[in-house]
Every structure is written in structure tokens, then in C-alpha cells.
Amino acid sequence: MSKITFEIDGKSCTGKAGQTIVEAARENGIYIPVLCWYEGLKPAGICRICTVKVGGRNMAACTTPITEEMIVENALPELEDMRKALVEMLFVEGNHMCPTCEKSGNCELQALGYRYGLLAPRFPYLFPKRAMDASYTKIMIDTNRCVQCRRCVRGITAKDGRHIFAMQDRSGHSVIVADRELEAKMSDDLAKKAMDQCPVGAILKKEIGFAVPIGKRKYDKAPIGSEIQK
């Protein structure tokens, strides 16, 4: 694979042809905040938190491939503020009660909130009426917490490739559901994978809770992004 030289915030970086800005940045020790992005899944450009400037234009770093001599601006204060605004939007768009959430400490939305020093969102809370569906066999879906990243849609499929998760409706009404027939046939491992891939506490595997106590979880130990940008 051919080598590509490009630049992020003035730092010279190298990557491989076909890599996206997010992937190449990680290999160069630069953290571009992401939420819908997940290693191994097809990037989808949903949360927009990875937005960077390329040639003065805003682009999602997770879906934009690197090109030779590309100049990427990442840590601009104006961009960071808009990213923070997106994190805030996600907080007000759903109902996020961190203290009672099983994902607290492992939650990427919460971790991004900490990263951006989020105290109170600039937007008023929308307090939507959303459902918690525990009538599934293997999992529960709490749509109050869903950030609609579609990691589950993209990453969790039946053996024959059919989707187990899908979005329903559109606009602010859009909501994630699982296919009842296929969900019931999920292996325990797949159900666990669905829970682990979910960046928030929207998908929970039944019968296990708080296996790792709060305080000893991933982001309790080190903030998000610190594993990449030392």
C-alpha cells in the first residue's frame, strides 16, 4: 500500500492510501474525538463530532479519506466549541441520568462530556418521552440513552447478514429497535458484543449488571482519547 504524507494542525503525519483521517490520525498519536465511529465498522458520519477542517471546509474525519499533502485542522477553538455543542445536543436530545446508568464510567458520551468540561448544556433540555423496552429476550433497549450512532445497526447482524437492529421513523422521532425474531436467536456473546459496542447505556444485556463496579471502569481510570494522544 502506498504511503501518504499529510498534515494535522501543522504536524506532519503519514498514513496508508484508503485510510480515513480518523484512522490515520490515531496511528500518528493524534486523537480526533469520535462517537459513532467504531474500529472495524464502516464509518457512517453520524455524530459529526469528528468534524475537522480540510482546505477550509468542514468534513467528517471518519468518512474522509486522507490524500497526499492534505492539510487538516483539528484542534481549532471554534471547532472544539462546535463539537462541544454537539455533545450538548446529544445530552439534551435524550434523557441521560448518569448516576443510575449501568454504563457510567464506560460511557463514551459521558467521557466526551468530561473531556469538554461540560457543566450545563447551552441548550434547553428537550425531555422527550422515550421508551425503555425490556420485552426482548437477550437485551434491553433504553432509547432514553440512545445517541443514534447506529453502531448496532452496522456491527451486529445475524449469521446470514440480516440486520438485527434498525432505525425506525425519521427526524427527531427516529428510534432504534431490534428485530424480535433475530434478537431472540442472538448468542450470549453477540448480545454482549451489542452492549459493548453501544457507546452509551442504550443496549444492555439482560441478567448481568454492574459486573465492574463504578469507579473501576475504563474512563474512571483515564480520560477518553488519552490512549491515543499521550
Next chain:
Amino acid sequence: MGSIGDVVTRAVKKHGKDASMMLDVIRDVQSELGCVSDEASAAIADNLGVSKVDVDGVVSFYHFFSKEPRGKYTVYLNNSAVAEMKGRDAVAKAFEQAAGCSFGVTTFDGQIGLYDTSDIGMNDQEPAALINGVVFTNLTPEKAKDLVFQMKAGKDVKAMAKESGDGQNQSALIGAMVKNNIQKKGAVIFAPYEAGSGIKKAVAMTPEAVIEEVKKSNLRGRGGAGFPTGMKWEFTRNSKGKKTYVVCNADEGEPGTFKDRVILTELPQMLFEGMAVAGYAVGAEEGVLYLRAEYEYLLKYLQSVIESMRNSNLLGKNVAGKKGFNFDITIKLGAGAYICGEESALIESAEGKRGEPRNRPPFPAQNGYLGYPTTVNNVESLCAAARIMVQGGEWFAKMGTFQSHGTKVLSVSGDCSKPGIYEVEFGTTLQSLLDEAGGSDAVAVQVGGPSGKCVSKKDFGKKLSFEELPTGGSIIIIGPNTDLLKVVHNFMDFFVEESCGWCTPCRAGNVILKQRLEKIMAGKGTESDLKEMAQWCTVVKAMSRCGLGQTSPNPIATTIENFREVYEAKLQKGADFVTEFDLNKAVQEYCKTAGRNPNIEGH
């Protein structure tokens, strides 16, 4: 009829056991059974080899599909801003009173369903509604009552439309009461056109020369974005694929635009020739016309035009006598989603999926319909291409301004005496258009629809052109007696409903913006509320994934810019904070349950 399973099997047999035909299968099931129930979507899923939630995902994405029955007669009453200006609310009330149910539901006996719908492309003859796909225009409360009376009597919907339209609307295959309202004909689109002349000229050249000619004309896409058509064709031609497609975007959904409806009604042959020209240029044998569901009443007519063009060798094998050039057109119907006017969302929808825009790269020219190189062009652009073949690129380039050549077909509506279609040369000033349309007392003009700009008098002298006042065709005139903020609110409502929901800023941001607008409209806004709202517009515009979210704050942003005083008049000057909390309202439910009267002052 038949069992649900039979209906589904029949639909799948008709359209093919292919997930890319899902929209067509669902449409058949919806029209035969009145809804797509859980049982039906499970059967569709089984037949097409997808999961049930994927079928449900498609059903719930589109406005005209539903899980629940929507009545033997389904009334979709347009709720565009212009419909509101023209008395839509009184018509809605008349429908509700006569039918005995409110909007959003179906009567108990399942006979009549009343639903709102976004712009149906009839802005020049509002209020308008679709009833089982049949268009009813210029509605009044009396007419609405009469319609309900007829529905209750079980009348055939087509027979309920007593008035007749003009032009081809009167033809047997359309038979609609729709009016074309062509007020001004220009040199490119509405000038006389000899059938076959465009495609014959094209096939006498090489495909490369056709692209050169279009480049020479400086034709830019007429849907709004204004991408150079010749360049698009060149990219598509140069992409490698086993097949190439020409897709015509006939999904004009921008509130206030209806020009493509008139072109489709009066000039379908010119359009299809334009598609054939594009096919010849890019090396495609297949063309797809993606027709918005609201225009389904034109479907049979359009199909008959295609058929007659096949018979006269303007489509089909060896088109116009050109050996080896085969080109044919199929029509794909939408199902009610503004976002499908975005070219990659349109492709997704044509492939039977939820109409969500794709990430770019790759661009449709590289990887479009069914994964093949595809050029997606607007109805008007393709007609212009046919004309350019006849008259030459140079002729076309002479018209217009420095960056905008040829003519533009405008859909003019709102507070004016002569709404309708105006084909004007690029460079015409907005003021001269207003004078012609009888809208001289305009206070504001929404140029380019809600996603465009709301301009004030100081800009009326500007030129309609890509460089000064760009528009995909929508011109909405707002007069002194129309409440501007109500119009802005209507537009925000529209964007909130029509966001596909994919990306955060558009999905959540528009809801937040609309809420803040409502706070200000209710007289509870402060100066900092207004300032913040303007800042939030910037965030949504800057961070959204596609054109919808990148422009959806425009109604607010451009009215703050040009009509700041309208907002300021609503603000609580000098206040730091105005509560929106209403204690009476908050305890209302409790008091009702407890049988008490709220006694707030006493505590």
C-alpha cells in the same frame, strides 16, 4: 383483495424478489391493504430476504406509508406556508368538523383519514390536498365540507374532482384539476420544441462533443446546487463501471417549487430526450425518472409518453437511428420525503431503502444507483440540455450573467396576484419579477424556498442568479399582511419533520432552534435568547452532513439578518431571564385528578 400473504406474494412477483424493489412492493401492499401491518412487513421481509425491522424502517421513513390504516379515503392536506397564507387553517377545520375527527387520525368507522403533508407542489393554487392520490386545489371550507359529504356517500375520488385543469391536465391520462399557470415563457424551456430535434442533433455528434457542447453552454444544475452539468457528465463518463445510469431528479420538494410539475405535464418528451442526450453523453443505456409520490397522478401519462417515444424510435434500440445507441427509461416513484431530493438520498430511495443521504466520497458519478456510475440531473437541467443540442452551447451561454447562463424557470407563489410559472433570463431583478407577478407590495421574498434566503426590500434590486440571488425555482412572496415569524416557524416545522435524522446537528439542532423561536414568538425571549439562537444556527449549518442541515437554519438566520426588528419587537428588552415555566399549567393534570382548583396565589 386476498389474504395479506397473497397480496405480498403478488407484489413481490410483480416487482421481483429483490430488496432494491422494496419501495414498489410496499407501495402495492399499502394501496391494496390500506397499511403495512406487522404481518405484512414480516411477509415482505421473508420474501425479500431482509429482517422485518428493515422493512418497518422503510415503511416508517416515508410519509405516505403507514403501519396503521389511514382510512378508505385518505386526505393529505398541504401545510406549506403559502397554504397557510391562503386560508388552509379554515379548510382544515371544515374537514375536521365535517368528518368528525381531527387531523392525524382516521374516523372510527375507518372511512376517512385526515393527515397533514408537506408541500405537494401546488403553491400557486393553495389550499390543496391529495385524496387517495387525486389532487384537489383552491379549496375552501365549503368545498372541504362537500368533499367529506361525498366521501361519506362512498363516491369515487376521481369523480369528486369537478373542476378541470388547463393544458395537458385535461388529457384523459391525467384528468386533473391542476392548473399550469404558465405566466411567462422563455427561450430555453417553454419555447416551441420540435420532437426528436435534440436527440437527433446529439447522436450526430460524438458523446465527447455532446459533453463539450454542454460545457460550452455553461449550464449549471437547476435543482439549486448549481453544479456544472457538463462536468458532471464528464465525471460520470470517465468512471469505470459495467453499466452507467442517468437518473432524473423529479422530486422537487422545496416548499414553493412546482416548476418541474409543469414541465412534466407539458414537456415530458423534451425531458425524456434530455435524458437520452445525457445517456448518449455518459454512455448509459438506462435512465430512471425518480418521480415524487405527490405527482403520481402524472404516472400513467408519463409512461404513455415513453411508450410513444419508443414507437417513434426516440427511445429503445438504436435511438434516433444511431446504431448501437440503446436507451430506455423507467419510472420510480417516491413515497413522501423531502430529503429524497438530495441526489444520494434519492439513489438510496430508488434502491428501495430509507432515503438517507450517503457519505461522500464516493460521489454518484463514481458509485451511484445500484453501485454504478450515475449522473443525477434535475428535470429542468435535462430539458435545457435538449435545447442546447438544438441551438448550440454558444447560443445558450449568451443569455444570462457572468456566472449564470440561460434562463431559469421560477415557481412564484404567495402574496401576489399572478402566481405561477415564469421563465426568465438569468440576471432579471427580483423587483421586475415582483412587478410582473403582481407582488409589488412585497415586504419580504423567500428566494430559493426555505433553504434559500429571506430578503428584504434592500435586496429587491438584485439579480436572480447563482452569484446574487440563487434559487432552485422557488420564489415565495410575503406581503405586508402576512406574519413573517409565522412563515419562519412553518419552515422550521418543515425541516424538523423532514430531517432524515441521520446526523446529530440536523436531527436535534432543528428541534432546538424551533423551540427557541417559539419562545421568542411567545414574547418570552430576551436579547441573549436571540443572540444565542443566531449562534446555534451557525453550529447546525457548519456541522450538518448534507444540504438539508446545512441550510435548514436559513429561515431563522436570514430573517435575523434582514428583519431583525421583527424579532426585537417580540423581545423582553433589558430582561436577563424570562421564565417559560407556567405553574398553573404544570399542576393542571394533578388538579384535574384531585378535583381541585389550582390556588397558586394563595401559596
